[in-house]
Amino acid sequence: MVVGPEAPLCDGLADMLIEQNIPCFGPTSELANLEGSKLHAKEIMKHVGVPTADFNILDEASDIEAALGEYSDNPWVIKRDVLAGGKGVVVTENFAEAKQFIQDSIATDGKILLEEFLPGEEASMLVVMDGSGYVCLPPSQDHKRVFDGDNGPNTGGMGAYCPAPVVTEEVHQKVVSNIVSPMFDYLSNCQTPYRGVLYVGLMITEKGDPNVVEFNVRFGDPECQITLPLIKTDLFQLLMHSASDSLKDLDVEFHDASALTVVLASEGYPAAPVKGRGISGLESTIPVIEIGSSWVNFAGVKHSGGDYLASGGRVLSCSAMSDSLAKAAKLAYELMATIELEGGHFRSDIGGKAL
Template identity: 40%
Template structure:
């Protein structure tokens, strides 16, 4: 069968590669994809993710068995509704359910209805109201822009000056409203689950590193690296999260006639008072996908086919070892973009032991060049974190460019007591 993946990042590269490893799959198309995907023989398609009509026409012409949606933007815009209305199989939430990520206030309302633990918050529609509220908060405080922000719509303000600057900046950017919520302390982790027919199938947990620089310093990013599994998060903690968070959310959505199908991503924190929700996403995380999907020893193409047929998926996981992923970004990320520069050739990447998933890259004069932001993720699986880390960082050092940077400490929290 032929399959289609919608998106252009390292997450979509990872999904497409995983699907392609199935003996039942002939061709995997990625729309629009990126030139780095050629490394794995993935067929890229020059159609924009906003052009639903062209996407549907392509899927029909190629007779793809089903489509997987990577990023949040097309989901929130209703791509699943459009494909299903055209009679095409597609895995992801419909537009109404995608609001769980598209609107932070909607997510908070669903959490309240489902009695799911999360931080206390207030919503503000004007800069004056938000600034007035800062007179009564305890620092640090979390300020969130309501709506999609590519992982950069959250600021942890340590003091009043920072908080007021953040509020002003968000409203100047045209944010319709923002949330000011309590700061939660504890161990953060990402729990993704496949959801179909109101049943939840959790994947192994991962831990993302959102800050740009070593030691969790610098601005929030879309994610600078991850690892899976997370030894400091117990099986009991994960089981608690599934039964007290994921399952009630799915049940509440169904009760409200907004059934959820797709990938439900919970950004969670294990506090001294139990597991609480930081955020929900309605798709695979990036870079978590790059370290979670390779842990499955079965057939990803069959897993999605089973879910779309209403069957229980066959999920088999590696019982030992760890997978580490490190993101390489252009200098200036996430606040500034740089002039495109030439990257190593795909042949040079292929010589390394790490697996590379490409993101913000382009092709100019038959050369792979940067396109700003996160460029690629390097992943390696080993028995220990140290072994995986040594291999990834050895490979990255051999490919290093003066106009890029990456964190040198991905996985450091496994050592923090």
């Protein structure tokens, strides 16, 4: 069984399946806490020696204004210590906004992380692993901010492309040697080895040094939509080998291609998305995912009475794969132009840093 969302993993679904001798692609609840608790992830990074931003833990007894003063030279990076659907992080230069978010989060969660701001360019690396080995999937770049030019609040992701050229061969080697390999050594020696995918959120500095921004314990959305199509090897075999601790016996190949996806969001997303509006322009046929093709991935979509309705903030994504990133972008945006959702919005600059 492949467990997709993080919440069931944190709640112990993989543990239950393993107890019943059912092969499971997804970590146990103890290891899923890498995503379930930002503080726990930081403690593991510190223990293993993985490069990441300095941080403070704030609670009811903390002097919030004094803590903010320690990081006043840069925007404040504030992270809730709970699962928040990709919207538990605030990056702001506004003191009042930062203080209010900290106060509200402490009142709700009991504590919060205040992090050092790391300038650079973000990227993501999905690593499939088990107790025997690991496979790094092609690096991608997500677009977290809701509007063009990286403006507006953070979201779960408004689009992505793969591979991301910011992860050069030299940077890739650093990611593997400084982050992936040490984490594998740690996770493979736990009582139950990590079997699943480890999402490594990266910040690449101007000097080309990768730092970990976050760990997730599942395929990222929207990174998944453009990373998995680039896997040439049978996906079932990859997942099954991981679930059965035999990744070392599998030779994984990738397509020599690029992929890009653009997310269509409901009006008001991410703060207060409008739901229930009709979506038109969708094909009813199942697409063939191959080089030179484009397709739609549903997310917050409901099928009711023969109509497609928006049922969430991020409604769907238009994805494409081609022999160049420019061609993939053209195909994805051409497909997006055929879909209509009143008040819907999407970014027009996905992949812009690489084009």
